[in-house]
Amino acid sequence: MPEFAFVKSSYSQPGQECVEVARNIHHTVAVRDSKTPNGPILRLPPKAWTDFTASLAAN
Known part of the structure; x- marks a missing residue:
């Protein structure tokens, strides 16, 4: 498996x-501290990450 x-974050x-977020693996978004x-x-699947970040922007 390739490395993430x-x-x-651009807000850091x-x-x-x-x-920290990695999006370089197909069908996967990886998140770590x-x-x-x-x-x-x-x-996470990309759709879950998109939904999560959209919910943050809505608040």
Whole structure:
């Protein structure tokens, strides 16, 4: 399996905690905590990630 290519949120500030997201694997969006890069990874279908981020924008 290819390795996830994580990027930090565009809302993050340098040196602060944030989520990192990888979208380089087909049919998968991977999410992890930036302060624990070797910790657990949440894997979601792209539609679930889209729905989640849309719900954040709506609030």
